[in-house]
Amino acid sequence: MDPLLKLLTMRARESVDDLAALLDEKPEAIRARMADYERRGVIRGYRAVLDEDTAAEDKVVAIIEVKVTPEREGGFDHIASRVCRFPEVASAYLVSGQADLLLFIEGPDLRTVARFVSEKLSVIPGVTATATSFMLKTYKSHGFLMDPPDEHERLAVSP
Amino acid sequence: MSTNGLPSAPDRIALHVRDIPRSGIRDFFDIVSTMRDVISLGIGEPDFDTPWRVREASIFALERGATHYTSNLGLLKLRRAICEYVARAYGTAYRADDECLVAVGVSEAMDLAVRALINPGDEVLYHEPCYVSYAPLVRLAHGVPVPVPLSGATGFRLTREALERRVTPRTKMLILNFPNNPTGAGLDRADVEAIAAFAIEHDLIVLSDEIYAELTYTGRHVSITTVPGMRGRTVFLHGFSKAWAMTGYRLGYACAPAPLIDAMMRIHQYTMLCAPILSQEAAVEALKGPEADVALMREEYDRRRNYLVRAFADMGLPVSEPRGAFYVFPSIAGLGLTSMDFALRLLEEERVAAVPGTAFGASGEGHIRCSYATATDDIKEASVRIRRFVERLRAR
Numbered sequence: 001m002d003p004l005l006k007l008l009t010m011r012a013r014e015s016v017d018d019l020a021a022l023l024d025e026k027p028e029a030i031r032a033r034m035a036d037y038e039r040r041g042v043i044r045g046y047r048a049v050l051d052e053d054t055a056a057e058d059k060v061v062a063i064i065e066v067k068v069t070p071e072r073e074g075g076f077d078h079i080a081s082r083v084c085r086f087p088e089v090a091s092a093y094l095v096s097g098q099a100d101l102l103l104f105i106e107g108p109d110l111r112t113v114a115r116f117v118s119e120k121l122s123v124i125p126g127v128t129a130t131a132t133s134f135m136l137k138t139y140k141s142h143g144f145l146m147d148p149p150d151e152h153e154r155l156a157v158s159p
Numbered sequence: 160m161s162t163n164g165l166p167s168a169p170d171r172i173a174l175h176v177r178d179i180p181r182s183g184i185r186d187f188f189d190i191v192s193t194m195r196d197v198i199s200l201g202i203g204e205p206d207f208d209t210p211w212r213v214r215e216a217s218i219f220a221l222e223r224g225a226t227h228y229t230s231n232l233g234l235l236k237l238r239r240a241i242c243e244y245v246a247r248a249y250g251t252a253y254r255a256d257d258e259c260l261v262a263v264g265v266s267e268a269m270d271l272a273v274r275a276l277i278n279p280g281d282e283v284l285y286h287e288p289c290y291v292s293y294a295p296l297v298r299l300a301h302g303v304p305v306p307v308p309l310s311g312a313t314g315f316r317l318t319r320e321a322l323e324r325r326v327t328p329r330t331k332m333l334i335l336n337f338p339n340n341p342t343g344a345g346l347d348r349a350d351v352e353a354i355a356a357f358a359i360e361h362d363l364i365v366l367s368d369e370i371y372a373e374l375t376y377t378g379r380h381v382s383i384t385t386v387p388g389m390r391g392r393t394v395f396l397h398g399f400s401k402a403w404a405m406t407g408y409r410l411g412y413a414c415a416p417a418p419l420i421d422a423m424m425r426i427h428q429y430t431m432l433c434a435p436i437l438s439q440e441a442a443v444e445a446l447k448g449p450e451a452d453v454a455l456m457r458e459e460y461d462r463r464r465n466y467l468v469r470a471f472a473d474m475g476l477p478v479s480e481p482r483g484a485f486y487v488f489p490s491i492a493g494l495g496l497t498s499m500d501f502a503l504r505l506l507e508e509e510r511v512a513a514v515p516g517t518a519f520g521a522s523g524e525g526h527i528r529c530s531y532a533t534a535t536d537d538i539k540e541a542s543v544r545i546r547r548f549v550e551r552l553r554a555r
Contacts, residue, residue: 007462011535018539024465157188157201157512159291159340 012046049142062113065099067129079126182291183518191512198541200529201512205404210452216444231428233261234439240446251384253414261434265398265411272394275422277302285334286317288519308522314479315344319353332364338371341519341528342488343481355386365393371484373402376461403445408438463531470542485532492525494552509544
């Protein structure tokens with residue numbers, strides 16, 4: 001992977017000058033590559049990683065395993081693209097195992113999410129079964145521990 | 160004489176210990192530790208946590224009751240893992256049963272090697288600026304430390320000419336440390352071959368402290384043990400503190416021909432007996448697991464290195480590109496302060512701790528050591544503060 005992409009996944013808020021300094025490149029080169037990645041859709045966006053339990057008290061996340069009957073033309077993709085059009089669907093993956101699709105659904109409360117599953121998702125032609133789990137607590141998200149243990153202090157100066 | 164008629168305490172201290180100076184780092188640490196809100200670029204250990212798989216292996220070993228002595232040389236499975244690793248990573252093969260000794264850090268391994276090989280009066284060459292322990296270890300072994308001063312103008316690279324100026328018929332040993340603490344200097348194959356030719360011609364034993372080998376950013380690390388004729392006269396020293404972020408485990412090792420390892424072992428068995436078994440168990444996991452965690456740390460250090468080198472260049476402070484380790488050693492010679500005064504005033508006026516170059520020997524004068532084993536945001540803020548300080552000095 002381009003070191004620039006690697007760095008952006010960790011520190012997207014660095015200025016172009018600082019990205020250039022960290023990667024020992026010229027700022028113009030960094031600016032051009034970022035623009036190219038954005039234009040080609042390699043970079044889809046930049047966002048903050050939140051402690052959702054603290055930052056968004058009025059949010060419910062459900063993980064839904066969905067079994068579907070693949071269509072003769074389009075396989076899983078057609079049905080998946082229909083599912084993904086709903087703004088409640090934050091992420092969607094085709095997976096191996098018991099289920100076919102794995103969805104992460106977000107809503108303001110339990111009832112809204114439940115209604116979405118029963119009234120919108122389950123009735124899509126081809127969806128044969130759903131299994132919903134509600135997220136209760138986040139321990140780790142996007143590589144960040146939500147409750148990191150106290151750091152052991154290093155000496156301020158050492159040889 | 161003290162009042163009760165007994166010799167006063169200082170008189171009781173052995174002569175060769177009385178002459179050992181306190182580490183310059185320690186004096187500086189004492190000042191820094193009294194201050195608050197300091198950004199420290201003075202730390203000579205990784206800021207990363209030890210990889211979890213290694214810590215988890217220590218916990219598992221403790222649960223299994225790994226709380227006893229090991230063989231004096233160290234656990235055989237660890238020595239096997241070390242020898243496989245050294246052969247794979249650095250290209251020199253050693254036998255696990257009699258050519259490898261596990262010690263309490265490279266510090267102990269270095270001490271053992273010096274004590275096992277030095278007779279009173281033997282001279283030991285070491286390049287300077289350098290890690291703080293080399294000269295004291297030689298003195299404690301009743302040897303004579305002979306510094307070979309290196310200069311920033313040549314990127315702190317050790318040349319045969321510099322060595323030839325200091326060698327005498329009494330020279331017995333040469334201590335090498337590349338990638339180097341505090342300068343970050345490294346050597347390419349031609350440099351290493353020239354030093355090897357020098358060591359062979361003068362029939363010297365080489366102690367090669369390669370603790371920072373994995374943290375090489377420019378080119379590839381070349382171990383002097385790979386130069387023909389050197390394996391038999393070199394003690395290869397390495398450990399887990401830097402690349403695996405395991406400083407507190409205190410675990411290092413020496414690889415060398417069997418007679419040298421045997422001599423070192425005879426001291427080790429009486430002074431240390433063996434390295435702690437928990438650390439040895441953790442080290443087995445460090446070596447046998449994936450190397451991705453080491454690579455991630457190296458990539459992060461490399462980015463910070465780039466940032467700091469550019470920052471000092473932008474400030475107009477001459478800095479030779481560090482090839483390895485995690486230190487930048489810029490020159491502050493043009494600013495009218497000694498490195499100690501510069502470091503003290505930088506600390507007082509801008510709350511940034513950088514170690515004065517003289518802590519690493521007289522030839523470190525005119526430099527400060529800045530460690531980039533510190534979070535990127537701290538490095539960025541420290542750069543801003545150092546720049547402000549340097550501009551104030553220039554405006555006087």
